[in-house]
Amino acid sequence: MRRRLDEPSVEAVPGQLAVEVPAAARRPSPACEHGNPTCGARPARPYPCGWKCDEHQPARTHRRTTP
Template sequence: MSAGLDRVRRLLDTPPPPRVPGQVAINLDRPPAEEKPPPSCDTGNPRCGARPVRFYAAGWRCDDHRPSTYRPE
């Protein structure tokens, strides 16, 4: 068991490999995220649009339109 630990320690102490020729650096800077409006109730036609809402398996729902299995008795 100690031989395996010694091998891992040696591996961690080795310097990283040199850069590969032709390797391109990728710019990871992302543009700022678009401002999205907060979700609203998507029940009905036209949509209810009430806020605040919670996400259920049926979609974003307000308290009046939440699924019946979640309603308190």
């Protein structure tokens, strides 16, 4: 085992790392899906009810039962 640890590491294979993404393959970040027509604000975060921006996050858009 010690002999294997002393060997030099293998060279990196192109495309092996997740950070090596070609510019053409990148997708734009998701937009806010609130409203009709949709808000479309970016950045948006994933919630169970869809992608929402900070202004339309579920905690701020649902009805409140207490005054």
